[in-house]
Amino acid sequence: MAGAIDERVNAAVDAWLRWVPSWKPGTHRGRSRLCRRCTGSPLLAAAGLTSDVPHQVTHALVSRMQRIIDKRVDEFTAAQLPALHDELAGEELWRSGGYDPAEGLAPEYEGLDPDPEPDEGEQPFLFTLAGLAEESRPEPPLPRPPLSAEEKQRLRREIELADAHAEETGREVCFALMTHRQRIEAAIQRFVEPQIQAMLDELSQHLEPPQ
Secondary structure (H helix, E strand, O other): OHHHHHHHHHHHHHHHHHHHHHOOOOOOOOOOOOOOOOOOOHHHHHHOOOOOOOHHHHHHHHHHHHHHHHHHHHHHHHHHOHHHHHHHHHHHHHHOOOOOOOOOOOOOOOOOOOOOOOOOOOOOOOOOHHHHHHHHOOOOOOOOOOOOHHHHHHHHHHHHHHHHHHHHHHHHHHHHHHOOHHHHHHHHHHHHHHHHHHHHHHHHHHOOOOO
16 A cells, blocks of 8 residues: 555656746735634644745645545545445435536645735635535435434544545655655755746846945
8 A cells, every 4th residue: 555655745746847947926816814724733743845935836735745644534434434434425415406616626725714804905806616605505405314423423433534644645745755765855956936037137137235
């Protein structure tokens, strides 16, 4: 199974390396909130990415790694955790009936807030993607019979097993990602840092010298 993780991480890093040359500063709206996916993520440390690297660049890699973890947990849940799988399948079936602004996003945009706060001085948006999603949400399904105490206990246990499997997979992904640090660092130095330096140089040219 470790081999499968190594192969998935290798393919994801390859995909990220193909994307990095297309990154340009200022091609996306700045975020007004901390990114819940990236903030404090051990994946950043495993990849050797520092806070100096632009968020969209790091987010694109973290999201690709998170997809690996999520897929592995989904596979484990479907094969080993029937109660949790049934609960999640019912929830997913209900949500799939409406508009989902996060559906089908490329990894570099996955997990970001679809409705960033307006900049200071800007008027509030006339509508939000989250609002559209809420308006298109289908009627909730008919309530199912309440779970018995035994079923609740089993569901809690399966949630714990899924969480433990996610943590284990996350560690495996981190270890696999560490072997790609050199490739990641080289891509940052070649495609990202020159653009940042060019921005700083341009900014310094427009600054007035001190009187």
